[in-house]
Amino acid sequence: MTRHILLxxxxxxxxxxxxxxxIAQRATKNALAVAVATAERSPAMIVTEDDLLASAEEVVEIGLRHAADCVGIVVSAFGDPGLDDLRRQVAIPVVGICEASMRVASQGGRPFGVATTTPLLVDAIAARARALGFAELLTGIRCTAGDPTALADDKAALTQALGEMVEACIAADQAQAVIIGGGPLGEAAGALQPRFSTPVISPIPCAIAFLLEQIPSARREAPIVAATAGE
Known part of the structure; x- marks a missing residue:
């Protein structure tokens, strides 16, 4: 058994x-290995609030199944489904990528926006900001046009479309930081960061950093050992 983080x-x-x-493994900077467990009852990409709410039950099931074997858990969907319930039921740290990225984006009272591909999740994202106490700092949620799943299959088009939404968050909404709102958008977030002087926030690395803060024994010089999380 390895000491690892479960995503x-x-x-x-x-x-x-x-x-x-x-992305998560790179973000650990050799602190711990990252294993991954994938939901089976959700769609390939969560794009509606009903999908997000329905996914929470399986997130909790997966987390409970693996909690004894890992030192921390990341819930890697932007609505943080099941996060609060899972956190109450396990004795290890659990963080969500929305929670973590909003913490980073709002540092120092900084107003921030969200650029994403899922217009049907705008209300859920806004609700998450309210629940976390960041509603007054959220300048807006900008969504790309068209089908989110189709866009996700075209990396160049996805990055271009999200970049336009980042520009709108900055220029029109006066955001001083912009979160790329979605786990499946992680590669696009990384590609966009060098293009802007305004901080573009990638949620997965934020979640890893937040989680490592809560694992005192995590040593950055520790070697990475391959980990798996079989279903």
Missing amino acids: INPNSSQSTSAMMQA
Whole structure:
């Protein structure tokens, strides 16, 4: 058994899981290995509030199944489904990518926006900001046009469209930081960061950093050991 972090993908896409796991592993800076567990009952990409709410039950199930084998858990969907319930039921740290990225984006009272691809999740994102106490700092949520799933399949188009939303958050909404709102958008977030002088926030690294703060024994010089989380 390895000491590792578990990343839960509430979407059912294995390719998305692999991408998010790679981002999370880089973000640990060799502190711990990252294992990934993928939901089976959700769509490949959560794009509606009903999907988000329905995914919470399986997130909790996965977390409870693996909690004894890991030192911390990341819920890697932007609505943080199941986060609060899972956190109450396990003795290890649990963080969500929305929670963590909003903490970073709002540092020092900084107004921030969200650029994402899922217009049907705007209300859920705004509700999450309210629940976390950041509603007054949220300048707006800008969404790309068209089908989110189709856009996610075209990396260049996805990055271009999200970049336009980042520009709108900054220029029109006066955001001083912009979160790329979604676990499946992790690669696009990384690609956009160098293009703007305004901070562009990638949620998965934020969640890893927040989690490591809560694991005192995590040593940055520790070697990475491959970890898996079989279902």
